[in-house]
Amino acid sequence: MKDPALWLRTICISNGLAVSDKQLDILSKYVHLLLEWNTKINLISRRDVDNVWTSHILHSISPLFELRLIPQPSVLDLGCGGGLPGVPLKILNPDMQMTLLDATRKKITAVQDILEKLGLEGVDTVSGRAEDMARIDSYRGRYHYVVVRAVASLADLAKWSRSFLRGTTELLPEKPKVGFVAMPPALIALKGGDVQKEVNEARNIAGLQSVSVVTMKFKGSERLLENDKKIIVIQF
Numbered sequence: 722m723k724d725p726a727l728w729l730r731t732i733c734i735s736n737g738l739a740v741s742d743k744q745l746d747i748l749s750k751y752v753h754l755l756l757e758w759n760t761k762i763n764l765i766s767r768r769d770v771d772n773v774w775t776s777h778i779l780h781s782i783s784p785l786f787e788l789r790l791i792p793q794p795s796v797l798d799l800g801c802g803g804g805l806p807g808v809p810l811k812i813l814n815p816d817m818q819m820t821l822l823d824a825t826r827k828k829i830t831a832v833q834d835i836l837e838k839l840g841l842e843g844v845d846t847v848s849g850r851a852e853d854m855a856r857i858d859s860y861r862g863r864y865h866y867v868v869v870r871a872v873a874s875l876a877d878l879a880k881w882s883r884s885f886l887r888g889t890t891e892l893l894p895e896k897p898k899v900g901f902v903a904m905p906p907a908l909i910a911l912k913g914g915d916v917q918k919e920v921n922e923a924r925n926i927a928g929l930q931s932v933s934v935v936t937m938k939f940k941g942s943e944r945l946l947e948n949d950k951k952i953i954v955i956q957f
């Protein structure tokens with residue numbers, strides 16, 4: 722891959738997502754800062770460093786290709802680590818209002834430094850455990866979507882997410898009828914491997930409206946290294 726940023730832009734365009742030079746530049750800076758911080762604290766697996774554009778950036782933004790989201794959503798990245806998937810999602814979909822949450826303070830310190838250097842607006846950070854934060858009034862019912870990658874079982878995530886979430890009266894803009902319609906309140910979980918057992922567990926939780934498994938099939942998704950990646954959408 723000669724220029725991974727241009728490669729990513731080509732994938733975005735072939736899936737109908739325009740990306741400006743500025744966005745691409747910010748995304749490249751993010752990758753650079755993530756890798757720099759990764760030499761000090763463990764944000765992404767060392768064996769993934771060479772594949773950062775595919776296994777981390779492309780994977781993180783996959784919901785933009787597979788799902789239809791409401792405009793200007795308020796989003797919580799639960800267990801963001803070094804800012805994945807929240808930061809790439811925010812860069813490519815700037816009208817998201819994004820909160821990045823992680824239980825590990827030093828990871829949040831790294832993310833704050835990265836965000837400051839990127840100059841992104843409309844994004845804030847908080848360190849704490851999701852199950853504790855969910856009890857704080859100012860976080861309750863604040864988000865349309867919780868996005869998450871590699872943090873906990875779907876059953877735990879569903880339990881923790883519920884109180885962060887709220888619905889909307891907003892309608893989705895008229896678009897070609899492609900993509901899974903993810904109406905809030907919804908948890909969007911990026912998962913790999915065999916998800917059936919977890920999905921069944923989540924389906925047994927009382928009070929959920931639906932648990933849907935969206936298989937990645939956007940143009941370029943075959944480039945994700947482990948190709949049985951799924952997006953699980955839990956609607957409340």
Ligand code: SAH
Nearest residue numbers: 800801802805823824825850851870871872
């Ligand atoms: N989402 C990131 C990080 C995954 S590692 C990525 O995909 O790269 C899992 C992260 O979840 C860790 O940073 C850990 O600190 C955080 N985490 C685990 N349990 C948590 C909880 N209960 N509340 C908040 N963060 C949690």
